[in-house]
Amino acid sequence: MDIDAFRRQAHGMVDWMAEYLETVERYPVRAQVVPGEIAARLPTAPPAGPEPMERIFADFQADILPGITHWQHPSFFAFFPANASPPSVLAEMLTATLGANCMLWQTSPAGTELETRMMEWLGRMIGLPDGFYGVIQDTASSASLCALLTARERATGWRANEAGLGALGAEGVRLAAYVSEEAHSSIEKDAMIAGYGREGLRKIAAGDDFAMRVDALEQAVAADLAAGITPACVVATLGTTGVGGMDPLRPIAELCRRHGIFLHVDAAWAGSALILPEHRGMIDGVELADSFVFNPHKWLFTNFDCSAHFVRDPEALTRTLSVTPLYLQSRETGQVIDYRDWGVPLGRRFRALKLWFVIRAYGVEKLKTMIADHIAWAGELSEQIAAAPDFELMAPLSLGLVNFRYHPAGRDDESALDALNQRLLEQLNDSGRLYLTQNRVKGRYAIRFSIGQTATTRAHVQRAWGVIREAAAASG
Amino acid sequence: MDIDAFRRQAHGMVDWMAEYLETVERYPVRAQVVPGEIAARLPTAPPAGPEPMERIFADFQADILPGITHWQHPSFFAFFPANASPPSVLAEMLTATLGANCMLWQTSPAGTELETRMMEWLGRMIGLPDGFYGVIQDTASSASLCALLTARERATGWRANEAGLGALGAEGVRLAAYVSEEAHSSIEKDAMIAGYGREGLRKIAAGDDFAMRVDALEQAVAADLAAGITPACVVATLGTTGVGGMDPLRPIAELCRRHGIFLHVDAAWAGSALILPEHRGMIDGVELADSFVFNPHKWLFTNFDCSAHFVRDPEALTRTLSVTPLYLQSRETGQVIDYRDWGVPLGRRFRALKLWFVIRAYGVEKLKTMIADHIAWAGELSEQIAAAPDFELMAPLSLGLVNFRYHPAGRDDESALDALNQRLLEQLNDSGRLYLTQNRVKGRYAIRFSIGQTATTRAHVQRAWGVIREAAAASG
Numbered sequence: 001m002d003i004d005a006f007r008r009q010a011h012g013m014v015d016w017m018a019e020y021l022e023t024v025e026r027y028p029v030r031a032q033v034v035p036g037e038i039a040a041r042l043p044t045a046p047p048a049g050p051e052p053m054e055r056i057f058a059d060f061q062a063d064i065l066p067g068i069t070h071w072q073h074p075s076f077f078a079f080f081p082a083n084a085s086p087p088s089v090l091a092e093m094l095t096a097t098l099g100a101n102c103m104l105w106q107t108s109p110a111g112t113e114l115e116t117r118m119m120e121w122l123g124r125m126i127g128l129p130d131g132f133y134g135v136i137q138d139t140a141s142s143a144s145l146c147a148l149l150t151a152r153e154r155a156t157g158w159r160a161n162e163a164g165l166g167a168l169g170a171e172g173v174r175l176a177a178y179v180s181e182e183a184h185s186s187i188e189k190d191a192m193i194a195g196y197g198r199e200g201l202r203k204i205a206a207g208d209d210f211a212m213r214v215d216a217l218e219q220a221v222a223a224d225l226a227a228g229i230t231p232a233c234v235v236a237t238l239g240t241t242g243v244g245g246m247d248p249l250r251p252i253a254e255l256c257r258r259h260g261i262f263l264h265v266d267a268a269w270a271g272s273a274l275i276l277p278e279h280r281g282m283i284d285g286v287e288l289a290d291s292f293v294f295n296p297h298k299w300l301f302t303n304f305d306c307s308a309h310f311v312r313d314p315e316a317l318t319r320t321l322s323v324t325p326l327y328l329q330s331r332e333t334g335q336v337i338d339y340r341d342w343g344v345p346l347g348r349r350f351r352a353l354k355l356w357f358v359i360r361a362y363g364v365e366k367l368k369t370m371i372a373d374h375i376a377w378a379g380e381l382s383e384q385i386a387a388a389p390d391f392e393l394m395a396p397l398s399l400g401l402v403n404f405r406y407h408p409a410g411r412d413d414e415s416a417l418d419a420l421n422q423r424l425l426e427q428l429n430d431s432g433r434l435y436l437t438q439n440r441v442k443g444r445y446a447i448r449f450s451i452g453q454t455a456t457t458r459a460h461v462q463r464a465w466g467v468i469r470e471a472a473a474a475s476g
Numbered sequence: 477m478d479i480d481a482f483r484r485q486a487h488g489m490v491d492w493m494a495e496y497l498e499t500v501e502r503y504p505v506r507a508q509v510v511p512g513e514i515a516a517r518l519p520t521a522p523p524a525g526p527e528p529m530e531r532i533f534a535d536f537q538a539d540i541l542p543g544i545t546h547w548q549h550p551s552f553f554a555f556f557p558a559n560a561s562p563p564s565v566l567a568e569m570l571t572a573t574l575g576a577n578c579m580l581w582q583t584s585p586a587g588t589e590l591e592t593r594m595m596e597w598l599g600r601m602i603g604l605p606d607g608f609y610g611v612i613q614d615t616a617s618s619a620s621l622c623a624l625l626t627a628r629e630r631a632t633g634w635r636a637n638e639a640g641l642g643a644l645g646a647e648g649v650r651l652a653a654y655v656s657e658e659a660h661s662s663i664e665k666d667a668m669i670a671g672y673g674r675e676g677l678r679k680i681a682a683g684d685d686f687a688m689r690v691d692a693l694e695q696a697v698a699a700d701l702a703a704g705i706t707p708a709c710v711v712a713t714l715g716t717t718g719v720g721g722m723d724p725l726r727p728i729a730e731l732c733r734r735h736g737i738f739l740h741v742d743a744a745w746a747g748s749a750l751i752l753p754e755h756r757g758m759i760d761g762v763e764l765a766d767s768f769v770f771n772p773h774k775w776l777f778t779n780f781d782c783s784a785h786f787v788r789d790p791e792a793l794t795r796t797l798s799v800t801p802l803y804l805q806s807r808e809t810g811q812v813i814d815y816r817d818w819g820v821p822l823g824r825r826f827r828a829l830k831l832w833f834v835i836r837a838y839g840v841e842k843l844k845t846m847i848a849d850h851i852a853w854a855g856e857l858s859e860q861i862a863a864a865p866d867f868e869l870m871a872p873l874s875l876g877l878v879n880f881r882y883h884p885a886g887r888d889d890e891s892a893l894d895a896l897n898q899r900l901l902e903q904l905n906d907s908g909r910l911y912l913t914q915n916r917v918k919g920r921y922a923i924r925f926s927i928g929q930t931a932t933t934r935a936h937v938q939r940a941w942g943v944i945r946e947a948a949a950a951s952g
Contacts, residue, residue, distance in 0.1 A: 001837055006562035007494035013566055014490055017573040018483035031585045035812045039589040046597040049839040053563065056836050060570065064829070067586025072575045079583070079803070082823070084575035086482035087529065090489055094536065096568035096779050097493040099548045099560035107555070109507045110543025113515040121522040138614060139821040149669060164673020169645020185799040186822055192799075193625060193820065195671030197640020241803055297823070303572050304823055323661040323668075326916050327555070327717055327924065331902065336511045344669065344820070345615040346662055347558070347773070347780055353540070356532070361477055363526040426807065440802050448803065 001053065009053045016061075021072070021086065024455065028432025029073045031066065038067035074455040075434040075464055080241070080269045081400075081452030085301035087361035091354035092303050102348040104328065105336035112337055115352035122296070122308050122355070125364055126274035129287045132310035135342040136351045140268035141186035142344055143293035143309035144235060146317060148177060148187075148194040150291070151233030151262035153320045161320065165195040176224045177233040178202045180212035180247055182240040184266065196232075210245030210395060212236065214252060221259055233262045236289075238282050239270025242439050242448070244398025246270070250285030257288055265292040268307070272299035273375065273399050275368050290316075299371065299400075299452045302358050306351050309342075317342055374400040374451045377461045381449065384465060390472065394439075394446040402449040403441050406472040418445035424468075424475055431471070434464045477529065485529045492537075497548070497562065500931065504908025505549045507542065514543035550931040551910040551940055556717070556745045557876075557928030561777035563837035567830035568779050578824040580804065581812035588813055591828035598772070598784050598831070601840055602750035605763045608786035611793075611818040612827045616744035617662035618820055619769035619785035620711060624653060624663075624670040626767070626787075626796045627709030627738035637796065641671040652700045653709040654678045656688035656723055658716040660742065672708075686721030686871060688712065690728060697735055709738045712765075714758045715746025718915050718924070720874025722746070726761030733764055741768040744783070748775035749851065749875050751844050766792075775847065775876075775928045778834050782827050785818075793818055850876040850927045853937045857925065860941060866948065870917040876927040879917050882948040894921035900944075900951055907947070910940045 001009075041063040071082050102111035119134025137143045152160045155175055156168055165175075177196050179187045181203040191201040202224075205216045221231045234256050236247040249265065256263040265286060271294020273279045286292060291311045297304040311317050322341040324333070340346050359367070382397040385404045394403040405421045425438050425447050439448040447468075451461060477485075517539040547558050578587035595610025613619045628636045631651055632644055641651075653672050655663045657679040667677040678700075681692045697707045710732050712723040725741065732739040741762060747770020749755045762768060768786045772778040787793050798817040800809070816822050835843070858873040861880045870879040881897045901914050901923050915924040923944075927937060 001562040003494050003498045003562070006497065006566070007490060009562075009566055010490040010493065010569065011487060013569055014483060014486040017486065017569065018479050020573055021482065022479045030582065033585050035581065035585070035808055036589070038586045039593055042590065042593045044593070044596065046601055046835045047839050048841050050842055051836045051839065053566070053833075053837055056563075056833055057566075060829075064586045064590065067584070067589065068574055068576055069583050069585070070574075071577055071583070072573075079577075082575060082577050084572065086477040086479070086485075087532075089569075089572045089575075090482070090485055090529070090533075092572035093486065093489055093493065093565075093569050096560065096565045096572075097496055097548075098544055098546075099558060099565075099779055100544055101547055101555075101558050101780055105511065106506065107545050107547070108543070109509050109511070109545070110514045110540045113512070113543065114518065114540065117515055117518045117520070120520065125522055139823045141821045141823075145669075145820065160671070160673065161668040162674050164651075164676040165641035165671040166645035166650045167673060167675060169642035170648065170650070172646065174642045174646070175640075185801045185804065189797065189799045189820075192637040193621075193669065195636070195641040197636065197643060198638050199643065200640040241801075303575055304577055304825060305821075321665065323665045325661045325717075327913055328661065329914075332511055344621065344665070345617045345781075347615045347617075349780060353536075357529075359522045360527045360532050361529055363523050365524050366526055437803055438805075 005053065013057065024070055024073050027070050027073065029070055029075050029435040030429050030432060031069045032432055033067050038063065072453065072455065074453055074457065074460040076453050077449050077451060077464060078435040078437045080298050080450055082297055082304050083299060083301050083452055083454040084303045085358060085454050087357040088301060088303045088354045091357035095350045095353050098350060100350050102350050103340040103346055104330055104338045105332050106330040108350060111350045111352060112339060114356060115339060116337060118352045118355040119308060121359060123310060126271060126294070127277065127280045127283065128292065128310060132292065132312055133314045134308060134310045135339055137307040137309045137343050138305040140266060140293045140295055140307050141190060143307055144187055144264060144266055145190040145193060146309065146321065146343060147262065147264035147291045148190050148196065148233055150316050150320045152194055154262055154316060155230050155232035158319065172228065174229040175232040176200050176202055176229050177235065178204055178217055178220060178231065179235045180204055180206050180237055180240065182206045182210050182242060182245050183235060183237045184241045187235050187266065206245060210240060210243050212247040212252065214248055214255065217252065218255060221255070231259055231261045233264060235264045235266055238265060238267035239398065243395035243403050243441060244270065244401040246282050249283060253285040253288035263289045265289050267292065267294040269295065269298050270399055272296065273371055275364065276372055296355060300367065301362065301454055302354050306355065377458050378402055378451045381461055381465055394441040394444065400451040403439055403446040404449065405446050414444060420475065421445045421447055424472055427475065428468060428471055433467050481529065489533070500546055500549050503546050503549065505546055505551050505911035506905050506908060507545045508908055509543050514539065548929065548931065550929055550933065550936045552929050553925045553927060553940060554911040554913045556774050556926055558773055558780050559775060559777050559928055559930040560779045561834060561930050563833040564777060564779045564830045567833035571826045571829050574826060576826050578826050579816040579822055580806055580814045581808050582806040584826060587826045587828060588815060590832060591815060592813060594828045594831040595784060595786070597835060599786060602747060602770070603753065603756045603759065604768065604786060608768065608788055609790045610784060610786045611815055613783040613785045613819050614781040616742060616769045616771055616783050617666060619783055620663055620740060620742055621666040621669060622785065622793060622797065622819060623711070623738065623740035623767045624666050624672065624709055626792050628670055629796045630738055630792060631706050631708035634795065648704065650705040651708040652676050652678055652705050653711065654680055654693055654696060654707065655711045656680055656682050656713055656716065658682045658686050658718060658721050659711060659713045660717045663711050663742065682721060686716060686719050688723040688728065690724055690731065693728065694731060697731070707735055707737045709740060711740045711742055714741060714743035715874065719871035719879050719917060720746065720877040722758050725759060729761040729764035739765045741765050743768065743770040745771065745774050746875055748772065749847055751840065752848055772831060776843065777838065777930055778830050782831065853934050854878055854927045857937055857941055870920065870922040878925040879915055879922040880925065881922050890920060896951065897921045897923055900948055903951065904944060904947055909943050
């Protein structure tokens with residue numbers, strides 16, 4: 001493909017992209033295809049000769065688009081948001097064109113220095129105290145893995161990477177990590193990867209407020225110490241996936257300090273709300289934490305992937321992750337940041353650019369307004385659900401996240417209610433008019449409504465609530 | 477930013493992108509800035525109010541571009557290539573606009589089914605035998621980590637994730653992994669992360685051909701077995717980073733089969749050359765391997781990140797990596813592929829689209845020609861170096877990779893030659909006219925010339941050779 005053809009095709013795609021963003025509401029939110037339906041349209045063998053881009057693009061529209069679940073749809077209320085935005089898409093266009101690998105400072109000085117600066121901006125924006133240093137990871141899963149690894153190293157006197165955990169185990173070294181039972185499954189996965197094992201991960205009971213119970217944490221730590229097991233890492237969650245629970249950071253942090261335990265804070269979703277000073281109560285005590293992660297790719301209008309990972313001691317992180325053969329050295333090694341030493345993969349996309357575009361194009365005040373709106377609309381919805389005779393909230397509102405169920409008067413059999421709500425959710429998602437996620441709250445099936453997409457307005461939330469009530473009433 | 481503004485800005489960027497790709501040769505290959513120079517241009521605080529995109533884009537050109545090392549420059553001969561292409565950039569534009577998260581089939585059925593099909597295409601294209609199942613990872617580092625983790629599970633009777641490596645170590649379980657001393661540093665990093673430890677990773681001696689010595693591997697395995705250590709994983713490299721050495725796959729695979737050792741093949745760079753049947757000798761025996769990785773983002777004209785990871789037993793991989801809370805279940809769970817269970821991070825970009833665009837836009841025959849050209853130009857360069865009186869090859873040509881040094885007649889002090897070549901390399905890279913990487917080959921400093929960028933032609937390689945000769949002659 002020559003450059004003239006590229007220019008022509010790219011202009012055509014821009015028109016399509018703009019139209020898509022303008023008309024995304026016309027699509028069903030969740031793809032309405034069955035397994036295998038898209039695959040059946042795709043040839044089993046690659047073409048020997050070139051195909052014209054016109055045909056490829058036409059096939060994209062005809063064969064791929066029907067199988068897309070539209071995450072940027074304003075009625076996407078499932079999971080957590082992954083809200084992109086026009087400035088972010090523009091930056092991704094440039095990033096793809098430059099095709100730079102930001103593994104070393106030298107392989108992209110601007111990529112590295114913009115990343116450092118953007119992480120400083122984000123830190124200020126969310127009210128993180130001085131003394132944290134940032135890096136962009138792909139996901140919070142990866143950031144939390146880095147935390148568990150750093151903790152592992154610190155707790156073993158920097159011997160785990162060298163000796164291996166099996167050899168340390170033979171010496172009697174045993175490590176434990178601690179997390180709320182409400183925490184995200186990625187922590188369990190990370191603990192498996194990092195060699196703690198599921199049995200080395202203590203799932204600490206949460207209270208009625210869905211927050212980790214500090215007394216239970218204290219007991220678990222004491223029990224491990226008594227058993228000769230080293231408490232290596234606590235992961236505190238701000239905004240649990242199910243209901244948005246907030247672990248009490250300061251007492252947890254104080255406990256970690258007392259025992260010399262590495263404290264990682266997973267605020268993957270809720271962290272974006274920290275740009276609103278009125279929500280900063282949740283990070284009271286964060287100055288005592290060792291690391292902190294939140295995802296601008298969730299709720300800060302920045303394309304996936306962009307996870308903001310802050311650490312107090314970068315040297316501990318790089319000591320854990322750095323391996324430097326000659327071909328990865330540069331004459332600047334040691335005098336600059338080589339972000340490859342701050343995460344698992346070697347290669348790194350130029351992800352700072354989209355943050356720069358988003359933050360500047362909106363400005364901090366507008367970003368605040370957009371997130372405050374999401375939270376306000378969730379508040380309104382939550383009140384409406386609480387007031388509706390046949391619905392009930394299953395957990396207190398948390399930022400943009402509402403858990404509820406349909407509970408018609410007089411129908412109190414819990415299993416029947418579970419089944420009723422499961423049918424209702426499937427029916428709603430099958431309608432294509434909105435997309436929600438199932439949950440269990442204290443053992444009972446709940447419908448989870450998460451507000452945060454870029455194009456979502458109050459009207460979309462209210463329309464969704466209308467659709468839910470109608471479908472519920474019709475479900476009998 | 478409203479959609480009309482987005483459309484206008486995006487059209488403007490497309491014109492810039494086309495011009496950039498057309499004129500990228502005018503830039504110095506390696507950024508000519510000093511540490512801190514770009515950061516000094518960036519405000520330390522984010523703006524409160526919105527800034528016009530015109531200004532942001534102007535700043536991108538004025539303040540960011542001078543700090544970019546131009547990976548898509550035709551005279552980029554450093555590291556390994558990361559060759560993007562116009563069709564790939566077009567696909568990235570659409571991917572960014574859709575903003576879909578391909579973690580589950582349901583969250584993007586087309587993303588999942590296209591990924592499966594593209595991995596089938598790639599498998600056919602590189603001559604991989606039937607019986608491998610593919611997934612796109614971000615990097616080969618991550619794919620190899622998955623391999624070491626799966627091997628860890630298999631070697632411990634699927635107990636490591638559950639019990640943790642420390643507990644198993646206390647029972648006397650010890651694991652070892654094996655890799656050539658010439659292998660990429662990511663394997664060492666992965667072995668640290670996965671808990672084998674540096675001491676659990678045996679770096680097997682390579683022969684004069686830079687390939688792992690099978691007799692040395694056999695001895696290491698026997699020594700471990702004798703010591704009660706379980707050989708868990710061998711990582712064979714096809715195309716080592718330094719000189720492109722090829723581990724002898726069939727005898728290694730047969731050894732692994734005999735001992736029940738998991739065999740992972742790291743062909744991150746060289747794998748793309750397998751689309752040429754004449755280079756398939758290197759995968760003789762791959763039908764006995766457990767997993768295989770190569771990076772279309774290196775040498776198959778597909779934007780980073782796109783690493784093609786094939787496994788023989790997907791159930792072993794997902795058993796190793798799957799953790800499924802209710803909020804990540806869907807009614808299709810178990811009947812479809814949820815690729816989140818095939819890798820470390822939960823969230824996943826829609827990376828299959830760019831492969832579809834690239835393979836169709838070029839067609840397999842054209843892709844073969846492009847890679848065959850790179851290899852031919854490297855061959856020509858290699859012959860010229862061998863014939864030049866004051867230069868010498870430091871390793872045999874391997875595909876597009878040439879290692880050489882300047883060695884003027886009569887100057888045979890090895891340390892002096894190291895220093896001379898180091899100065900020469902710095903001088904060449906400082907010129908901005910080309911970009912090369914340093915290496916050490918059997919202890920001696922070498923200059924590493926890697927051919928594979930999309931816009932590179934024979935003329936660029938020849939011009940670079942001229943620049944090198946001139947600079948060497950001038951260096952005295």
